[in-house]
Amino acid sequence: MRFLPLQALKMKRFIGFIKKEFYHIFRDRRSLFILFGMPIAQILLFGFAITNEINNVDIAILDHSKDATTKEIINKIAASEYFSIKQIIEKESDIESIFKKGKVKAVLNFEKDFSKNLIKDSKATVQIITDATDPNTANTISNFINAILQKYQKELNKDITFVYQIVPETRMVYNPELKSVYMFVPGVMTIILMLVSAMMTSISITREKELGTMEILLVSPIKPFQVIVGKVFPYIFLSIINAIVIVVLSIFIFNMPVQGSLLLLGLESVLFIITSLALGILISTISATQQTAMMISLMGLMLPVILLSGFIFPISSMPIPLQVISNIIPAKWFIIIIKGIMLKGVGIQFIWKETLILLGMTVFFIGLSVKKYKIRLE
Amino acid sequence: MSNNKVIQVEGLTKMFGDFAAVNAITFEVEKGEIFGFLGANGAGKTTAMKMLIGISNPTSGKATVAGFDVYTHPEEIKKNIGYMSQKFALYDDLTVKENIAFFGGIYGLSRKRIKEKSAVLIEELGLEKVANKLVGALPLGWKQKLSFSVSLLHDPKIVFLDEPTGGVDPITRRQFWEMIYKAANQGTTVFVTTHYMDEAEYCDRVSIMVHGKIEALDTPKMLKKQFKVENMNDVFLKLARG
Numbered sequence: 078m079r080f081l082p083l084q085a086l087k088m089k090r091f092i093g094f095i096k097k098e099f100y101h102i103f104r105d106r107r108s109l110f111i112l113f114g115m116p117i118a119q120i121l122l123f124g125f126a127i128t129n130e131i132n133n134v135d136i137a138i139l140d141h142s143k144d145a146t147t148k149e150i151i152n153k154i155a156a157s158e159y160f161s162i163k164q165i166i167e168k169e170s171d172i173e174s175i176f177k178k179g180k181v182k183a184v185l186n187f188e189k190d191f192s193k194n195l196i197k198d199s200k201a202t203v204q205i206i207t208d209a210t211d212p213n214t215a216n217t218i219s220n221f222i223n224a225i226l227q228k229y230q231k232e233l234n235k236d237i238t239f240v241y242q243i244v245p246e247t248r249m250v251y252n253p254e255l256k257s258v259y260m261f262v263p264g265v266m267t268i269i270l271m272l273v274s275a276m277m278t279s280i281s282i283t284r285e286k287e288l289g290t291m292e293i294l295l296v297s298p299i300k301p302f303q304v305i306v307g308k309v310f311p312y313i314f315l316s317i318i319n320a321i322v323i324v325v326l327s328i329f330i331f332n333m334p335v336q337g338s339l340l341l342l343g344l345e346s347v348l349f350i351i352t353s354l355a356l357g358i359l360i361s362t363i364s365a366t367q368q369t370a371m372m373i374s375l376m377g378l379m380l381p382v383i384l385l386s387g388f389i390f391p392i393s394s395m396p397i398p399l400q401v402i403s404n405i406i407p408a409k410w411f412i413i414i415i416k417g418i419m420l421k422g423v424g425i426q427f428i429w430k431e432t433l434i435l436l437g438m439t440v441f442f443i444g445l446s447v448k449k450y451k452i453r454l455e
Numbered sequence: 456m457s458n459n460k461v462i463q464v465e466g467l468t469k470m471f472g473d474f475a476a477v478n479a480i481t482f483e484v485e486k487g488e489i490f491g492f493l494g495a496n497g498a499g500k501t502t503a504m505k506m507l508i509g510i511s512n513p514t515s516g517k518a519t520v521a522g523f524d525v526y527t528h529p530e531e532i533k534k535n536i537g538y539m540s541q542k543f544a545l546y547d548d549l550t551v552k553e554n555i556a557f558f559g560g561i562y563g564l565s566r567k568r569i570k571e572k573s574a575v576l577i578e579e580l581g582l583e584k585v586a587n588k589l590v591g592a593l594p595l596g597w598k599q600k601l602s603f604s605v606s607l608l609h610d611p612k613i614v615f616l617d618e619p620t621g622g623v624d625p626i627t628r629r630q631f632w633e634m635i636y637k638a639a640n641q642g643t644t645v646f647v648t649t650h651y652m653d654e655a656e657y658c659d660r661v662s663i664m665v666h667g668k669i670e671a672l673d674t675p676k677m678l679k680k681q682f683k684v685e686n687m688n689d690v691f692l693k694l695a696r697g
Binding site for chain 2 (some may be wrong): 087090093094096097100101104105288289291292293294295296297298299
């Protein structure tokens with residue numbers, strides 16, 4: 078027999094193994110679809126469902142000044158295709174009743190002496206009150222009104238040396254914290270990474286068992302450990318690509334802010350990918366067929382991720398037992414981490430605890446699957 | 456190796472709880488021999504074989520394969536044996552060439568060697584036209600022959616075949632046995648389990664396992680004489696029915 082030098086041999090085996098794994102993936106349309114079609118489809122679906130264009134939204138005006146400037150602003154808003162002024166109200170108490178009747182989505186409340194203030198203090202305030210029972214629409218409406226105000230402000234300041242400032246005060250009523258907005262990107266990202274990493278690996282490992290090729294591999298000089306690493310490696314790579322695709326799509330399509338460090342986001346994602354891969358390996362050690370692996374992945378991983386991770390239902394409003402259970406779900410911690418990085422722009426000093434928990438879980442799952450794997454070999 | 460015995464087994468036992476799947480079997484296999492390992496379903500053939508190829512730990516007893524101890528040097532054994540399982544075990548979604556390259560690769564063959572080998576192999580099997588086709592598209596008989604050739608790719612000292620001819624037609628079975636003979640003539644020891652008693656006749660020596668024990672072990676000719684029957688089928692029936 079002719080053997081290559083040991084180190085080169087190991088590397089060559091590994092590369093050969095990975096090449097083979099990519100053949101499997103790229104030749105199977107189903108896995109290709111799950112790998113790349115699904116993340117894009119999910120992001121687009123959620124993205125478009127949430128970034129609804131607004132059109133002719135009914136709003137009401139409460140104008141305490143009734144001067145030239147407010148009239149001009151009102152005209153501009155009325156002239157835009159986005160809004161139509163349904164009603165002019167006269168007193169503050171009408172705001173509540175008009176919202177309750179559901180006639181308008183937003184009320185613009187100009188302060189008294191708007192023009193005068195603008196000239197005297199070069200600063201005037203208008204309150205934008207939106208009905209946030211539909212938080213996404215409310216957010217969009219307030220953004221659009223803001224944009225119109227800013228445009229007007231620019232026009233005002235064009236030929237004047239000092240600056241007039243119109244200060245919009247936004248108030249969201251009925252759901253002031255807008256809890257569900259932007260929540261979906263971290264959620265979808267978590268689900269996709271979990272799905273790709275855990276389900277796809279567990280299926281691909283059990284497939285080798287089902288086809289009998291696992292036995293052949295175990296009889297070969299290649300070590301069981303190398304087999305597993307070789308099998309999960311391509312999925313680490315593909316999951317990272319997926320994470321990038323999701324982040325890029327959400328930035329460009331949904332205008333999702335990424336306030337924090339992209340590097341940190343990347344590293345945390347890799348950690349979560351490894352957690353999921355470890356879970357995938359664990360699933361593959363306890364299931365004999367691809368179908369079982371898929372069922373366990375879907376029921377055992379996806380459902381808890383969707384229901385208990387805080388993705389759709391806020392954990393704070395769950396019954397206490399479920400809140401306790403939610404702690405053992407890796408996705409919960411990952412969602413906290415990426416929300417922190419993407420939305421709040423926090424650094425590692427604020428999320429080290431969650432990171433450690435995730436790391437601990439990963440080590441635990443890997444340890445457990447190594448143990449299970451050995452038992453199976455017996 | 457001090458002698459020509461490539462497999463030496465003494466009192467090899469595998470317990471699953473209280474149940475002895477393999478109960479103190481003892482036998483030897485010589486270099487270049489075609490050794491038939493027979494037994495009914497559940498007699499313990501596959502379990503015994505798994506211990507020899509290093510994927511199952513014996514409970515007790517001694518065994519060396521290709522001169523290496525199954526307890527202490529399973530990795531050395533793996534380098535020196537080929538294995539073909541009863542399930543067909545090449546990758547359907549890889550081409551003939553890719554399968555050869557992959558398995559050659561995990562056995563540590565150099566790229567040049569793999570090229571040479573695969574050219575010879577493809578020619579011998581007459582697979583030139585389908586060399587770049589997915590294995591999944593080939594008829595079962597071809598796959599089986601290819602699978603056997605792949606298990607011989609790294610020139611192993613011993614090749615273990617676990618019911619290699621299950622489900623193939625008589626002509627292919629015939630061709631398959633011709634390949635086995637060829638390998639044996641070139642010095643490869645063949646350790647084969649089978650259900651087909653006519654195939655048992657082709658073996659140099661056969662052992663018959665019943666309930667975890669080897670109840671008979673000799674050349675087909677001597678076994679027929681011993682049990683005073685015409686063919687191996689009757690030998691088997693006599694033994695299995697006790």
